[in-house]
Amino acid sequence: MGDLELRITRNDWLSVLLIGVSFSTIMSVFSYYLSGLSVWEGAIFGIVIGFFITTYSLIFISAMNRYLLPRLSRQWWNAIAAVFSFFSGFLGTLGTHFVLRYNSVTTIDLFALHPYETASIIGILTYLIGALMYRFVKTRNEKEHIDRLFVDSRVRSLETQLNPHFLFNALNSLAELIHQDTAKAEETVLKISTFLRNTMTETPLILFDQELKNVRDYIELENIRFRGSIDLRIDCGHALERWKVPKFSIQLLCENAIKHSMQGTTVPFSLTIDCRVNDALHIRVSNNGKPIISPAYGIGLSNLQERLAYLCQGTLTIESFDPPAYLITLKEPHEISDR
Numbered sequence: 001m002g003d004l005e006l007r008i009t010r011n012d013w014l015s016v017l018l019i020g021v022s023f024s025t026i027m028s029v030f031s032y033y034l035s036g037l038s039v040w041e042g043a044i045f046g047i048v049i050g051f052f053i054t055t056y057s058l059i060f061i062s063a064m065n066r067y068l069l070p071r072l073s074r075q076w077w078n079a080i081a082a083v084f085s086f087f088s089g090f091l092g093t094l095g096t097h098f099v100l101r102y103n104s105v106t107t108i109d110l111f112a113l114h115p116y117e118t119a120s121i122i123g124i125l126t127y128l129i130g131a132l133m134y135r136f137v138k139t140r141n142e143k144e145h146i147d148r149l150f151v152d153s154r155v156r157s158l159e160t161q162l163n164p165h166f167l168f169n170a171l172n173s174l175a176e177l178i179h180q181d182t183a184k185a186e187e188t189v190l191k192i193s194t195f196l197r198n199t200m201t202e203t204p205l206i207l208f209d210q211e212l213k214n215v216r217d218y219i220e221l222e223n224i225r226f227r228g229s230i231d232l233r234i235d236c237g238h239a240l241e242r243w244k245v246p247k248f249s250i251q252l253l254c255e256n257a258i259k260h261s262m263q264g265t266t267v268p269f270s271l272t273i274d275c276r277v278n279d280a281l282h283i284r285v286s287n288n289g290k291p292i293i294s295p296a297y298g299i300g301l302s303n304l305q306e307r308l309a310y311l312c313q314g315t316l317t318i319e320s321f322d323p324p325a326y327l328i329t330l331k332e333p334h335e336i337s338d339r
Contacts, residue, residue, distance in 0.1 A: 013058055020129075021050035031108060041105050048099060053092030053126060060084045061130070082127050089126025093119035169255070170195075173225035184224055191221050204311055205244040212236070215251050215273070222258055226269075230258065235274040236283075243281065245330065246311050252304050253285040253326050261289030261324050283328040284319060291322030301326075 025046030032042025064084050069077055097115040100107055111118050170192050177185040195217045212234060219232045232254075254271055262269045270288045275281065295318060297305060308314035312330045319327040 013054075016057070017051070017054045020054045021047055024050035024053070035108055037106055037108070044105055045096070045100065045107060049093060049096040049122075052095040052099075053089050053122070056092045056095070057085070057088040057126070057130070060088050081130070085127040085130035086123040088123075088130070090119045090123035092126070093122045167192075169259075170221055173221065176225065188221065188224050191217065191224070195221065204247055204307070206247045208236075208240050208243040208245050211245050211247065211250050212273070214248070215254055218251050218254060219271070226258075226262075229268055230262070231268055231270045233270065233272045235272070237275070240275055240277070240281070245281075245283070245328075246304075246307050246314070249304055249308065249328060250283060250285060252300055253328070256298075256300055256326075257285065257287045257289065257324065260292075261287050263290070265289050281330040283330075284325055285328075286320065286323060286325035288323055290324070292318060292324045293321075295321075 025043050028046030028049070029039045029042040032045070033039050061081075061084060064080065068080065072080070094115060097107075097111065097119070101112070170188075174185060174188050174192070177188055195214065215234075216232065219230055223230050250273060254273075257271055258269070265288075267288065272284075272286050274284050274286075276284075297316075301316065305316040308316055308328065308330070314328060314330040317327050317329070319325040
């Protein structure tokens with residue numbers, strides 16, 4: 001959290017430029033009007049001085065925040081920031097003076113006759129405005145940081161509910177196999193180990209192809225238990241492989257289908273995953289098993305719905321009750337890995 005006070009975004013600077021130019025223009029027009037001078041020339045003067053001061057502020061404060069302050073003790077930050085803010089206003093005012101003195105724009109006598117004194121006063125005002133901006137940026141950044149920490153903490157809490165749920169089912173399968181087929185039991189242990197190793201990542205979002213690999217590994221584990229009666233079909237283009245999705249999202253829907261739709265079916269159980277992209281990324285998970293009876297979500301699906309909302313403003317909906325089909329919609333699916 002140490003750099004929060006130094007983090008000024010491009011939008012912040014655009015806002016400062018707009019506010020600075022607008023404020024200086026209004027004050028200049030008012031001053032020119034009171035002095036009996038042309039308000040149009042006052043507007044030109046205000047735009048020029050606002051632009052110069054903002055430009056110097058951008059150069060000085062950006063360099064200060066990036067290269068100087070991180071190397072110094074925090075006890076010097078306020079003093080150095082005051083100096084840089086003052087010189088932004090001072091040099092911006094002098095720059096305006098020297099630019100306008102060689103053209104036809106009339107300037108107020110006080111500014112024309114005493115440029116250095118006027119520049120010093122405006123430099124002090126610039127420091128005061130900079131101090132207000134510093135407080136605003138610091139408060140905004142701290143709030144965003146706290147919000148991010150809350151989301152991360154909440155997502156980790158939700159993920160800890162997923163791993164035990166999977167382990168419970170996998171260990172149940174393993175317990176049945178120990179007395180039936182020792183070789184398959186050993187194979188199951190190795191597959192559980194591989195699956196867990198692939199899914200133990202720090203980030204809540206993983207590559208789409210990694211999530212599909214997790215699904216295939218999971219279905220292989222379940223097929224050991226159900227004697228190969230689950231048929232997995234995936235119809236997603238290769239262009240989606242580098243997109244990111246919430247970890248365990250598709251796998252959880254497959255697990256839910258096996259748990260609720262497969263029991264009692266007499267035909268080979270077919271799971272289908274297909275995708276499409278338009279204004280969002282849509283991932284459809286359907287099966288040919290028993291229909292969905294209730295629209296209410298249990299713990300697992302409620303968990304997934306909450307993670308989708310937190311991580312990518314996504315949603316989970318029931319697309320069809322019979323045959324069963326769930327639809328994941330990622331409204332911001334544009335975070336693509338650089339791999």
